[in-house]
Amino acid sequence: MTSDLPELLPARMLNEFVYCPRLFYLEWVDRRWADSHDTEQGQFTHRGVNKRSGSLPEPESGDSVKRVTALHIESRELGLVAVLDRVEDGGDGTTVPVDTKKGRPPASGQPWPADAVQLYAQAALLRDAGYSVDRGVLYYAEANERVTIAIGDAEVTAALEIAKQAREVAARDEAPLPLVGSRRCPRCSLLGLCLPDETNALLRRGTESPRRIVPRDPDCRPVYVTAPGATVGLKGGRIRVLHEDSEPIEVRLIDVSQLCVFGNVQVSTQALAELWARGIPVLWFSYNGWLRGWAQGEMSKYEPSWVGWRPGLGHLRFGGDGLTVAR
Ligand code: SF4
Structure with a gap:
């Protein structure tokens, strides 16, 4: 795997490495990813700074820095990118x-130490590009607080040393073992992939019994359309089900995890396109619930979603490898 790794290590990965070397390995080397409430909230927090704006003046120009956001900077010498x-x-x-x-x-x-190291790496990149950096700021959005930290040669050297250690870990054939009984794990987005307590219990590491994993309550649900002759269309950000015997039924697209239609239910092209654009699969069943086929849009390889359980079929699961049925 390591030969496939990009040459430049993202500064963000140093944050992961300091938080947990296994987390770093799973994300960087194994390319595993899972969203969590925290990661979604983090993306939302970054909405104001994830669009590129402005540019830095030449280091020696004496011009002041205007508002610069989402600045890409890299150094082959340092082996870092941010x-x-x-x-x-x-x-x-x-x-x-x-x-x-x-x-x-x-x-x-x-x-937090992991945040500080990421900032040190950013400072290292700016310094490498010729800019004078002696401090950085961590802005904690929930508290609306700016924490300024001094950054000298020692901090930059520390970040580069951690980058070196991270590369050594990435060169291994296997991920580091999970943390034992760590309070970091319950907040880790890869908890469900890593299974730290279960893995440690099997390896007889640690003495405590595994902590209970509470699966998140999904924000969206499957929609089953079973009425013969119904049509499924699109109206604004909702799917709209029409049937001669009832009032129209509308469901917000953000509440739909998959659309399952039974028998001669029609689905409009517009609805299909929008569902697939949002990664929502569509499954066609016979009147009696036998799966006839399915269709899905572009999906992430590492984010399978359980479609649900059907009598006689078992669990239906979608992922990058298509549909699988687990009885
Ligand atoms: S669950 Fe714990 S051990 Fe596993 S990657 Fe996350 S922090 Fe590391």
Whole structure:
């Protein structure tokens, strides 16, 4: 796998590595990903800084930095790449990287170590490009708090050392073992893929019994259309089911995980296109519930979704490998 890895290590991955080396390996080497409430909220928090705007003046020009967001910067020498949320003018000839985080800083007022290392790496990249950097800012959105941290040679060296360690871990054939009894795991988005307590129990690491995993309650549900002669169309951001015997039924698309139609139910082309654009699969069943076929749009390889359970069929599961049936 390591020969497939990009040459440049994203600064964001240093954050993951400090949080948990196994998390880093699963994401960077195995390319596993799973969304969680936290990751979704993080993306929402970044909506104001994930669009490229402005550019940095030449380092020696003396011009001040205007508002710069989503700045791509990389260095083959350092082996690092980053997209900086924001870069500000320090007002004293320095340039200040500002990294946005969705949560809150620790009660100590100091940044979380993983966040700090990511910022150090960003500073290293700016310095490498010729800019003077002696501090950075972590903006914690939930608390609306800016934490300024000093960044000197020692911090930059520390970030580069951690990058070196991360590369050594990435070169291994297997992911590091899970953390044992760590409070980090319940908040980790890869908890359901990593299964730290279960893996440790099988390896007889740690003494406590596995903590219970509480599956998240999905925000959306399957929609079953079973009335013969019904038609499924689109109206705004909703699917609309029409049938001569009842009032129209509308369901918001954001509430739909999959559309299952039984018998001679018609689905409009517009509805199909919109469902697939949103990654919502459509399944066609016979009147009696036998699966006849299905169709789906582009889907992530690593985000399978359980379609549900059908009598006589078992669990239907979609993923990058198509449909599988688990009895
Ligand atoms: S669940 Fe725990 S051990 Fe597994 S990757 Fe996440 S933080 Fe690491």
